[in-house]
Amino acid sequence: MTNEIPSLDTERLTLRGHRVADFADSFAMWANPEVTRFIGGKPFSEADCWARVLRHVGHWSLLGFGCWVARDKASGRFVGEVGFMNLKREIEPAFHGTPEIGWALDPWAHGRGLATEAVRAVLAWGDARFGDARTVCLVDPGNEPSLRVAAKCGYAEFGRTTYKGDPVVLFERRGATSAREVAGRSGRA
Numbered sequence: 001m002t003n004e005i006p007s008l009d010t011e012r013l014t015l016r017g018h019r020v021a022d023f024a025d026s027f028a029m030w031a032n033p034e035v036t037r038f039i040g041g042k043p044f045s046e047a048d049c050w051a052r053v054l055r056h057v058g059h060w061s062l063l064g065f066g067c068w069v070a071r072d073k074a075s076g077r078f079v080g081e082v083g084f085m086n087l088k089r090e091i092e093p094a095f096h097g098t099p100e101i102g103w104a105l106d107p108w109a110h111g112r113g114l115a116t117e118a119v120r121a122v123l124a125w126g127d128a129r130f131g132d133a134r135t136v137c138l139v140d141p142g143n144e145p146s147l148r149v150a151a152k153c154g155y156a157e158f159g160r161t162t163y164k165g166d167p168v169v170l171f172e173r174r175g176a177t178s179a180r181e182v183a184g185r186s187g188r189a
Contacts, residue, residue, distance in 0.1 A: 005060050008068065008121045013079060013114065015068035015121060017060065018053050022069050025078035026053055029106045038140035039104060041166070059085055065099060065129060070118045072109075080105035082118040084126060084135065091138075091163050093170070099126065099135045103149070115149045123153055123173075132175040138168040 005017030018026070029035050030044035030052065044052070059066030067083030082103040088096055101122065103115050126135060137155055139146045147169065155171035162168065 005066065005068070006125065008125055009073070010117045010121045012073055013070050013118055013121070014073050015070050015082065015118060018056050018067070018069050018081075022078070023050065023053060025106075026069070026081065029078070029080060029104065032107060034107045035104055038143035038146065040164075055085075056081070056083070059083075065126070067102070068118075068122065070105075070114070077108075078106055079109045079114055079118070082115070082122050084122070089163065091168075092161060093159060095136050095170075099130060099133070101126070101135055101137045103146070110145065115145070116152050119149055119153045127175045130175055135173050135175070137171045138163065139171065141167050141169050 007017075008015040027044075027046055027049040030049045031046075033043050036043050056067040063086060065084040067081050067085065070079040070082055071077060072079055080103065082101075084099040084101050086097065087100060089100075101119065103119055105115050105118075109115075123135075137150055139150055141147075141160070150171045153173070155173045157169055158172045159170040160167065161170060
Protein backbone atom coordinates (compact mmCIF):
# COMPACT_ATOMS: atom_id res chain seq x y z
CA MET A 1 0.00 0.00 0.00
CA THR A 2 1.39 3.42 -0.92
CA ASN A 3 -0.21 6.64 0.28
CA GLU A 4 0.64 10.11 -0.88
CA ILE A 5 1.54 12.40 1.99
CA PRO A 6 -0.64 15.52 1.94
CA SER A 7 0.83 18.97 2.49
CA LEU A 8 -0.81 21.20 5.08
CA ASP A 9 -0.51 24.96 5.36
CA THR A 10 -1.16 27.18 8.33
CA GLU A 11 -0.68 30.91 8.71
CA ARG A 12 3.05 30.50 9.41
CA LEU A 13 3.89 26.89 8.57
CA THR A 14 4.03 24.38 5.77
CA LEU A 15 3.80 20.74 6.79
CA ARG A 16 4.89 18.08 4.30
CA GLY A 17 6.34 14.59 4.15
CA HIS A 18 9.94 13.87 5.06
CA ARG A 19 12.61 14.08 2.38
CA VAL A 20 16.21 12.88 2.54
CA ALA A 21 17.24 16.56 2.43
CA ASP A 22 15.44 17.07 5.79
CA PHE A 23 17.62 14.56 7.61
CA ALA A 24 20.37 16.98 8.72
CA ASP A 25 17.77 19.31 10.29
CA SER A 26 15.91 16.43 11.90
CA PHE A 27 19.11 14.93 13.31
CA ALA A 28 20.25 18.31 14.67
CA MET A 29 16.92 18.66 16.49
CA TRP A 30 16.87 15.13 17.92
CA ALA A 31 20.54 15.36 18.96
CA ASN A 32 19.77 18.43 21.07
CA PRO A 33 19.39 17.64 24.80
CA GLU A 34 16.88 20.50 25.15
CA VAL A 35 14.55 18.68 22.72
CA THR A 36 14.98 15.19 24.15
CA ARG A 37 14.89 16.22 27.82
CA PHE A 38 11.25 15.07 28.06
CA ILE A 39 11.38 12.56 25.19
CA GLY A 40 13.52 9.68 26.33
CA GLY A 41 15.92 11.87 28.29
CA LYS A 42 18.96 11.64 26.03
CA PRO A 43 19.94 12.89 22.58
CA PHE A 44 19.39 10.54 19.65
CA SER A 45 22.26 9.07 17.68
CA GLU A 46 22.40 9.55 13.93
CA ALA A 47 21.28 5.92 13.45
CA ASP A 48 18.35 6.36 15.86
CA CYS A 49 17.24 9.51 14.06
CA TRP A 50 17.51 7.81 10.65
CA ALA A 51 15.37 4.91 11.94
CA ARG A 52 12.84 7.47 13.20
CA VAL A 53 12.60 9.18 9.78
CA LEU A 54 12.17 5.80 8.07
CA ARG A 55 9.45 4.93 10.60
CA HIS A 56 7.62 8.17 9.76
CA VAL A 57 7.72 7.39 6.05
CA GLY A 58 6.66 3.80 6.74
CA HIS A 59 3.60 4.96 8.68
CA TRP A 60 2.35 6.79 5.60
CA SER A 61 3.08 3.86 3.33
CA LEU A 62 1.43 1.21 5.50
CA LEU A 63 -1.18 3.04 7.57
CA GLY A 64 -2.14 6.13 5.57
CA PHE A 65 -1.09 8.52 8.34
CA GLY A 66 2.19 9.63 9.85
CA CYS A 67 4.37 12.61 10.69
CA TRP A 68 5.09 15.76 8.77
CA VAL A 69 8.11 18.03 8.67
CA ALA A 70 7.10 21.56 9.69
CA ARG A 71 8.90 24.47 8.05
CA ASP A 72 8.49 28.20 8.47
CA LYS A 73 6.61 29.54 5.42
CA ALA A 74 8.52 32.80 5.22
CA SER A 75 12.08 31.48 5.59
CA GLY A 76 11.83 27.75 4.88
CA ARG A 77 13.59 27.13 8.20
CA PHE A 78 13.05 23.73 9.84
CA VAL A 79 10.58 24.05 12.74
CA GLY A 80 10.10 20.43 13.79
CA GLU A 81 8.04 17.29 13.28
CA VAL A 82 4.41 16.60 14.13
CA GLY A 83 1.91 13.90 13.28
CA PHE A 84 0.12 10.67 14.07
CA MET A 85 1.82 7.36 14.81
CA ASN A 86 1.01 3.82 15.87
CA LEU A 87 4.05 2.87 17.96
CA LYS A 88 2.66 -0.27 19.61
CA ARG A 89 4.00 0.97 22.92
CA GLU A 90 4.29 -1.46 25.79
CA ILE A 91 2.26 0.65 28.18
CA GLU A 92 -0.73 0.21 30.49
CA PRO A 93 -3.35 1.11 29.72
CA ALA A 94 -2.62 -0.01 26.16
CA PHE A 95 -3.90 1.99 23.21
CA HIS A 96 -2.79 -0.20 20.29
CA GLY A 97 -4.54 0.74 17.07
CA THR A 98 -5.39 4.23 18.33
CA PRO A 99 -3.56 7.00 16.48
CA GLU A 100 -1.10 8.75 18.80
CA ILE A 101 -0.19 12.34 18.04
CA GLY A 102 3.26 13.65 18.83
CA TRP A 103 5.23 16.82 18.24
CA ALA A 104 8.78 18.06 18.68
CA LEU A 105 10.13 21.48 17.75
CA ASP A 106 13.62 22.82 17.28
CA PRO A 107 14.55 25.03 20.27
CA TRP A 108 14.51 28.25 18.21
CA ALA A 109 10.77 27.63 17.62
CA HIS A 110 9.82 27.12 21.29
CA GLY A 111 7.48 29.62 22.94
CA ARG A 112 6.10 31.07 19.68
CA GLY A 113 2.79 29.17 19.47
CA LEU A 114 4.10 27.11 16.56
CA ALA A 115 3.47 23.74 18.25
CA THR A 116 -0.18 24.60 18.85
CA GLU A 117 -0.51 25.89 15.28
CA ALA A 118 1.03 22.72 13.83
CA VAL A 119 -0.92 20.35 16.08
CA ARG A 120 -4.21 22.07 15.23
CA ALA A 121 -3.49 21.68 11.50
CA VAL A 122 -2.69 17.98 11.97
CA LEU A 123 -5.82 17.49 14.08
CA ALA A 124 -8.00 19.13 11.41
CA TRP A 125 -6.55 16.66 8.91
CA GLY A 126 -7.08 13.84 11.44
CA ASP A 127 -10.70 14.86 12.05
CA ALA A 128 -11.34 14.52 8.31
CA ARG A 129 -9.47 11.20 8.17
CA PHE A 130 -10.58 9.57 11.44
CA GLY A 131 -13.91 11.33 12.12
CA ASP A 132 -14.92 11.17 15.77
CA ALA A 133 -12.41 8.40 16.49
CA ARG A 134 -10.28 8.67 19.59
CA THR A 135 -6.69 9.84 19.34
CA VAL A 136 -4.19 9.90 22.19
CA CYS A 137 -0.95 11.51 23.25
CA LEU A 138 1.42 11.08 26.15
CA VAL A 139 3.40 13.86 27.76
CA ASP A 140 6.04 13.93 30.49
CA PRO A 141 4.38 15.59 33.54
CA GLY A 142 7.29 18.05 33.75
CA ASN A 143 6.86 19.26 30.18
CA GLU A 144 4.61 22.24 30.91
CA PRO A 145 4.66 23.64 27.34
CA SER A 146 3.47 20.33 25.84
CA LEU A 147 0.86 19.90 28.56
CA ARG A 148 -0.52 23.32 27.53
CA VAL A 149 -0.48 22.38 23.82
CA ALA A 150 -2.42 19.19 24.55
CA ALA A 151 -5.04 21.11 26.55
CA LYS A 152 -5.38 23.90 23.95
CA CYS A 153 -5.93 21.27 21.27
CA GLY A 154 -8.79 19.52 23.05
CA TYR A 155 -6.99 16.66 24.79
CA ALA A 156 -8.19 15.61 28.24
CA GLU A 157 -6.19 13.59 30.74
CA PHE A 158 -7.34 9.99 31.11
CA GLY A 159 -4.54 8.53 33.16
CA ARG A 160 -1.04 8.61 34.56
CA THR A 161 1.41 5.78 34.22
CA THR A 162 5.04 5.08 33.40
CA TYR A 163 6.67 4.40 30.07
CA LYS A 164 10.17 2.91 30.04
CA GLY A 165 10.43 3.78 33.72
CA ASP A 166 9.48 7.44 33.34
CA PRO A 167 6.19 9.01 34.43
CA VAL A 168 3.79 10.11 31.68
CA VAL A 169 0.39 11.75 31.50
CA LEU A 170 -2.02 10.11 29.05
CA PHE A 171 -4.45 12.27 27.08
CA GLU A 172 -7.31 11.48 24.73
CA ARG A 173 -9.44 13.42 22.28
CA ARG A 174 -12.52 12.48 20.28
CA GLY A 175 -12.14 13.88 16.75
CA ALA A 176 -14.45 16.55 15.47
CA THR A 177 -16.50 16.52 18.69
CA SER A 178 -13.52 17.77 20.71
CA ALA A 179 -12.70 20.39 18.08
CA ARG A 180 -16.24 21.80 18.36
CA GLU A 181 -16.01 21.83 22.16
CA VAL A 182 -12.68 23.70 22.14
CA ALA A 183 -14.00 26.20 19.58
CA GLY A 184 -17.11 26.74 21.69
CA ARG A 185 -15.08 27.46 24.83
CA SER A 186 -12.88 29.92 22.95
CA GLY A 187 -15.85 31.63 21.26
CA ARG A 188 -14.81 30.44 17.79
CA ALA A 189 -16.96 28.36 15.47
